[in-house]
Amino acid sequence: MPKPARLLLKNVGHLVTMDPQRRILRDAWLLAENGFIVSLGAGQPPKVTGAKTVNARGGIATPGMINTHHHMFQNLARAFGPISNLPLLPWLAGHMPLWRHFSPADLFVATQVAAAELMLSGCTMTSDHHYLFPRDGGPEMLDAGFHAAAAMGIRYVGCRGSVNQPSDIMPEWATQDLDVILADCQRLHDRFHQKGPGAMAHIAFAPCTIFGCSGEHYRESAKLARLLKVRLHTHCGETIPENKDARERLGARPFAYMAKHGWEGDDVWLAHGIHFNDRDIAHLTRTKTGIAHCPCSNMRLGSGVCRVNDLRKGGSAVSLGVDGSASNDSGHMLHEARLALLLTRVVHGAESITPEQALEMATLEGARNLGRSADLGSLEPGKSADIAVFPAEDLFSNGAHNPVHGLLLCHARNVDTLVIHGEVRVSEGRLVGVDLPKLLTKHRKTARRFHDGYRK
Numbered sequence: 001m002p003k004p005a006r007l008l009l010k011n012v013g014h015l016v017t018m019d020p021q022r023r024i025l026r027d028a029w030l031l032a033e034n035g036f037i038v039s040l041g042a043g044q045p046p047k048v049t050g051a052k053t054v055n056a057r058g059g060i061a062t063p064g065m066i067n068t069h070h071h072m073f074q075n076l077a078r079a080f081g082p083i084s085n086l087p088l089l090p091w092l093a094g095h096m097p098l099w100r101h102f103s104p105a106d107l108f109v110a111t112q113v114a115a116a117e118l119m120l121s122g123c124t125m126t127s128d129h130h131y132l133f134p135r136d137g138g139p140e141m142l143d144a145g146f147h148a149a150a151a152m153g154i155r156y157v158g159c160r161g162s163v164n165q166p167s168d169i170m171p172e173w174a175t176q177d178l179d180v181i182l183a184d185c186q187r188l189h190d191r192f193h194q195k196g197p198g199a200m201a202h203i204a205f206a207p208c209t210i211f212g213c214s215g216e217h218y219r220e221s222a223k224l225a226r227l228l229k230v231r232l233h234t235h236c237g238e239t240i241p242e243n244k245d246a247r248e249r250l251g252a253r254p255f256a257y258m259a260k261h262g263w264e265g266d267d268v269w270l271a272h273g274i275h276f277n278d279r280d281i282a283h284l285t286r287t288k289t290g291i292a293h294c295p296c297s298n299m300r301l302g303s304g305v306c307r308v309n310d311l312r313k314g315g316s317a318v319s320l321g322v323d324g325s326a327s328n329d330s331g332h333m334l335h336e337a338r339l340a341l342l343l344t345r346v347v348h349g350a351e352s353i354t355p356e357q358a359l360e361m362a363t364l365e366g367a368r369n370l371g372r373s374a375d376l377g378s379l380e381p382g383k384s385a386d387i388a389v390f391p392a393e394d395l396f397s398n399g400a401h402n403p404v405h406g407l408l409l410c411h412a413r414n415v416d417t418l419v420i421h422g423e424v425r426v427s428e429g430r431l432v433g434v435d436l437p438k439l440l441t442k443h444r445k446t447a448r449r450f451h452d453g454y455r456k
């Protein structure tokens with residue numbers, strides 16, 4: 001029998017468990033074995049042999065945060081000047097000429113950088129909705145995302161995006177036939193989708209939007225997903241033009257149209273969910289369909305504000321997504337939670353949401369939307385040891401009266417330590433085993449190649 005891999009995290013100033021009692025333990029410790037939490041408590045840590053000991057230096061430990069919407073490749077087009085000031089649809093169409101010759105090697109480096117940002121900002125599991133499959137990009141595009149995430153050590157949900165009909169936004173070269181898409185979904189499932197608690201990689205099926213996907217596309221994806229017991233993800237309710245297009249072309253509101261094709265239920269989570277009416281909200285909450293709220297991107301593109309509280313009150317999971325790095329234009333998970341708090345308050349007042357509730361969206365609700373409530377989202381014995389440890393105070397939070405509130409109310413900081421499945425991935429604020437300057441140089445060169453090739 002191999003010796004169990006033990007990790008003892010000690011000297012935690014505040015251990016924010018997010019357990020059902022929402023306990024916050026002071027001067028606490030946590031013991032993990034083979035990737036799972038064995039015990040935790042306040043006061044003197046237990047004496048254990050053969051454990052790797054990590055000193056949290058009085059920091060604030062939270063469950064690893066979970067990012068539920070992203071387009072990682074877009075960090076190659078951050079702050080892209082020619083379209084910086086456009087709303088979603090012309091912005092998206094304006095990007096497309098960049099990507100004509102996008103390759104799996106490009107996705108690999110973009111995913112590594114996206115993962116690095118997320119990990120340093122407290123994220124231990126991320127989804128990546130990758131919908132870019134140029135016809136000459138080769139048959140194994142999303143494989144590069146899975147490989148890059150594994151190289152970085154982050155938990156990953158590869159959302160196999162797809163577009164099967166050209167439009168003003170998506171040119172012909174960026175579309176695929178439905179049978180090619182479904183075959184690739186099946187192949188990726190067979191190759192990468194892990195089962196059971198602690199899984200590091202999952203697949204989800206993720207047609208892009210109603211603009212580029214037919215009813216048959218939605219219907220057949222849902223059928224295959226349910227056969228394979230994987231989850232469904234797409235964009236919905238992001239803009240007013242989307243509602244108009246759905247009404248004129250499909251004779252329905254976007255969510256009603258998707259639901260007709262099987263896209264409702266607690267195995268479905270929708271990105272954005274802004275422009276829903278009361279009827280949509282009642283339908284979403286009745287069916288427990290989840291939402292990935294992306295406050296930064298929604299502000300950046302001027303898309304609108306998600307009705308977070310109405311959805312949560314009704315029982316839908318509302319998690320957080322940094323969204324693509326071309327509309328954020330970074331991927332800082334704690335910052336996203338802070339923006340979720342602030343944006344809800346802009347619309348509904350200071351008493352409408354607490355820092356604890358913003359933290360719930362970043363942790364528990366993320367686990368719910370990605371189907372991982374049983375093993376992720378909180379720090380409790382039996383769950384995976386996914387832990388973010390933020391320094392108790394930094395320049396921007398120094399002297400905070402309530403350090404846990406300060407985590408959300410003060411300027412977002414980076415982690416000191418990050419543990420994923422019992423492995424230390426960030427130590428003393430640095431990624432373990434990653435040459436970040438080298439990675440950034442490679443990423444910059446790749447980004448420049450796309451910028452230099454841009455022809456409208």
Ligand SMILES: [Zn+2]
Pocket residue numbers: 069070071129235271323324
């Ligand atoms: Zn998106």
